[in-house]
Amino acid sequence: MTGETARREAAEHLALTLVGAGMQRMGARALAAFLFSDKESLTAGDLAEELGVSAGSVSGAIKMIVQMGLIERIYVAGSRREHFRMRDNAWTTLYSRQHSVVDDVLTAVERGVDAVGSGPAFQRLVDMRDFYAFLLDEAPALVERFEQLRAERRRGGSRP
Numbered sequence: 001m002t003g004e005t006a007r008r009e010a011a012e013h014l015a016l017t018l019v020g021a022g023m024q025r026m027g028a029r030a031l032a033a034f035l036f037s038d039k040e041s042l043t044a045g046d047l048a049e050e051l052g053v054s055a056g057s058v059s060g061a062i063k064m065i066v067q068m069g070l071i072e073r074i075y076v077a078g079s080r081r082e083h084f085r086m087r088d089n090a091w092t093t094l095y096s097r098q099h100s101v102v103d104d105v106l107t108a109v110e111r112g113v114d115a116v117g118s119g120p121a122f123q124r125l126v127d128m129r130d131f132y133a134f135l136l137d138e139a140p141a142l143v144e145r146f147e148q149l150r151a152e153r154r155r156g157g158s159r160p
Contacts, residue, residue: 011036026053030061034071034086041074041083069093092143099139106132 011032018028033050034042044062048055062084065071070090076083087093109129116122 007036024061024064026051026057026061027064030058031065031070034065034084041076041085043079043081043083045081069097092147095139095143099136102132102135106136 012029014035015025015028015032018031019025023031029051030047033047037050039046042050044055044058047058047062051058062071066073066084070087070093071084072087074083074085106129109125109132112125113122113129116125
């Protein structure tokens with residue numbers, strides 16, 4: 001298998017895995033294209049060509065992954081097209097957005113704990129509340145450790 005063939009197959013495999021995790025198909029394929037590209041930025045046309053689809057079909061995918069905080073619009077001198085690139089802090093940005101969802105879930109679960117009496121429902125809700133509270137307490141330290149490891153890796157230029 002050639003390097004380019006292996007790269008394309010790995011990108012498609014990642015996209016299918018993301019679809020299996022609940023992401024929309026075109027969004028998953030577009031995200032994989034950004035992740036596997038060695039170009040600094042991509043346009044909708046670049047993505048359409050890479051994925052073998054129409055430029056119009058990637059516009060919704062681009063919008064979705066911009067809203068997720070994974071890619072951003074950038075200005076490219078001399079180009080009339082919109083260019084997009086992976087955000088340097090894509091994964092911590094995505095986590096931050098998901099963090100607020102977890103916070104909302106925790107608030108709703110706490111309301112449920114207050115609303116039920118003792119019994120199986122109470123215990124299930126307490127377990128859920130405790131799990132989400134644990135995640136919210138532990139996650140900032142994990143993000144900080146990740147950022148430190150990433151900075152060390154980039155300074156040293158080594159692969160993990």
